[in-house]
Amino acid sequence: MSQPARRLDATDLQDLRAMLARQFPDALPIAHRTRAQVATGVGSLDGILPGGGFPRAKMSAWAPQGGVTAILRAACQAVTRDGERAAWIDGDGHVAGAQWDEGPLLVRPKTRRHALRAAEELLRCGGFALLVIAGVEPQGTETVRLTRAVREGGSALVVVTPHASMSALRIESRLLPHSWRWRRTPFGDPAEARDVRVRVRARALGWNASTELAIPVTTHELRLSLDAELADRRGA
Secondary structure (H helix, E strand, O other): OOOOOOOOOHHHHHHHHHHHHHHOOOOOOOHHHHOOOEOOOOHHHHOOOHHHOEOOOEEEEEEOOOOHHHHHHHHHHHHHHOOOOEEEEEOOOOOOOHHHOOOOEEEOOOOHHHHHHHHHHHHHHOOOOEEEEEOOOOOOHHHHHHHHHHHHHOOEEEEEOOOOOOOOEEEEEEEOOOOOEEEEOOOOOEEEEEEEEEEEEEEEOOEEEEEEEEEEOOOOOOOOOOOOOOOOOOOO
8 A cells, every 4th residue: 555645844844955955056046936025114004915015926906996196106115215126107197296206216108008018128127126007007918918027027016907807916995085184274174184094905815804094195286287298287
């Protein structure tokens, strides 16, 4: 009779690794298969993401229902502070602010095709820990090409889209309508919004978690048409 298979314990695995190291001294492990997830820098958000961050070498889909731009912008800044690189593909020309002068790479392509080609090149190069695509929704074979590119480069890809096709992680966020906090005038009347609470839910295979977090509201100057790369939103 054949002997039943024996399960390897920790000691056996250590001996196996040592034997492989002696047998193949020049072999190197695939780095992006063993590296940790890309943390967002927001503790409550990282707590609901599998592994504590965005998965590397996989695509995540974030449904744009409120707060997504502010959260992902903070995540890009956190990645650069940790010594890695982050990039943002701004497909509709609606991202602005002084915080993009240093840190994350902001790409403003002229056309939808250029946006997807730029995203694919940045993913394949393997030099970015986090890549965000906003304002451009990949479709059909475009999604397939992006998933292959992110698998080859090992980056964490987050696409702002309500369509979660081929995504390993699905995230959605929405503003809680009665959670706004306001700065008061000297007469006690609300003057301007100070912050708002956002509910974020993350879902994956065998995973379902949610949290609430507060996002500060920042006032920016009115966007004029003097900058040709930005959309003119006067009167919007």
